[in-house]
Amino acid sequence: MRLSLLAATTLAAAGLLAAPIMAHDDEPAPARTAPVPVSLTPDQLLQPYYEALRQQVEMPVAGPNPSLSPATPLTRIAFGSCNHQSAPQHMWAQIASANPQLFLMIGDNVYGDNGWDADAGLESLRRAYALQASHPEFKAFRAKYPMMATWDDHDYGLNDAGGSFPMRRWGEALFESFWGSSDAVRSRPGVYDSTITGPEGKRVQVILLDTRYFRSDLKRMAWSKDRPPLGGYLPDDSLDKTMLGEAQWAWLEQELAKPADLRVVVSSTQVITTAHQFEGWTNMPVERNRLLETLKNRAASGLVILSGDRHAAGIYKAAHKGETMWELTSSSLNLSFGSDNDRSTAREPDPARVTKFFSEENYGLVDIDWKAKRLTMTLKGNxxxxxxxxxxxx
Structure with missing residues (x-):
């Protein structure tokens, strides 16, 4: 980690960096002593720097956004992930054509770790947000459609990073400033959030999980020329590993106990599938089972899981203790890694996926028929x- 002169000066002034001890020629050098243990984490040590930085840099903001009335009966929600600030912004018009009542940005909303150079100020992330805010297509969409957001690694600050990322507090400050996070989100570490919209009988609870801020380090696969091509992580059954952190787990249980008729649970990374070794809940099987169990024990309601991250999309199905759970993965909005859906499908066989694996640009729709208590998940192309x-x- 490289600190700027401002960071070093700020930390020294706060007593968090030791100043060099100088001895005069006619004085004996001071005896060396053991370092004083410091119980602060790296992100806590950097906090004085960030307080000073706030006074010197412009915090990007996404722009005006209409609020969603708590009384609104939701019948259409759109969502997407993996939106690069330097790529064409044509998908906003496509999503607008579907006329959603709410749009969810569920991670990799910008790619701010491109060219990341260990700068504690996360300047490349700040520039990424600023560029995204400047696009007229994005501004026009945001001005018309209510939005909620959570993050993934590329708008968190570092590829595949979790709770040990030293700059996570500044990444959080940038996120909350850009998206205009609620007071509840700003009051606690992490960016997890929840809302309930609609009258009794048509209440939709949207739960946005934070799978970054508290997540334990992942177990890496040893390199081998014979290593499978689907990712570089191994499942880790350690009981001391966490995806959400205990505070968020407790919050999630409380949220799922609230009265709602349908719950939309958002995870930036995939939940149901175990068919790959990229990031996902498959990295921590104990935590994955805990999530499925927690969702199973929710107060009576319908349930759908939304996810992104993969630069490909599909619909997934799993049975857990007699309940069928559905997950819709939509990725990416404008950073497709290809358009050969048959090849993508063949590359990642998955008994839990009930569709092809679509590698072209896409967004997701959730349509709700309240009279029939019927939910339709749809993947739309560009x-x-x-x-x-x-x-x-x-």
Whole structure:
């Protein structure tokens, strides 16, 4: 980690960096002593620097956004992930054509770790937000459609990073400033959030998890020329590893106990699938089972899981203790790694996936039929053509 002169000066002034001890020629050098243990984490040590930095840099903001009335009966929610600030912004018009009542940005909302150079000020992340805010397509969309957001690694600050990322507090400050986070989010570490919208009988609870700020380090796979091509991590059954951290786990249980008719649970990384070794809940099987168990024990309601991250999309299905759980993965908005859906599907066989694995640009829709208690998940391509659809009742 490289600190700027400002950072070093600020930390020294706060007594967190020791000043060199100088001895005069006619005085004996001071005896060396053992270093004083410091119980602060790296991000806590950097906090004085960030307090000073706030006074010197402009914090990017996404721009005005209409609020969603708590009384609104939601019937259509759109969402997406993996939006690069330097790539074309054509998908906003496509999503607008679907006329959603709410849009969820569920991670990698910008790519701020491109060219990341260990600068404690996360300047490349700040510039990424500023560039995204400048796009007229994005500004027009945000001015019309209510939005909620959580993050993934590339808008957190470092590829595949978790709770040990030293600059996470500044990444959080940038996120909360850009998206205009609620007072509840700003009052606690991390960016997890929840809302309940609609009258009794049509209440939709949207739960945005934070799978970055508290997550334990992942177990890496040893390099081998024969290593499978689907990621570099191994499942870790350690009981001391966490995806959400105990405070967020307790919060999630409290949220799931609230009265709601349908719950939309958002995870930036995939939940159901165990078919790859990239990031996802598959990295921590104990935590994955805890999540499925926690969702199973929710107060009576329908449930759908939304996820992103993969630069490909699909619909997933799993049975957990007699309940069928559905997950819709949508990725990416404008950073596709290809358009050969058949090749992507063949590359990652997955018994939990009930559709092809779509590698072209896409966004997701959740449509709610309250009279029939029926939910339809749809994947839309970059011309809003339907790629896949699945309906279920609850």
């Amino acid at each position: 011309t809003s053509a339907t790629l896949a659809s699945q309906t279920f009742t609850w």
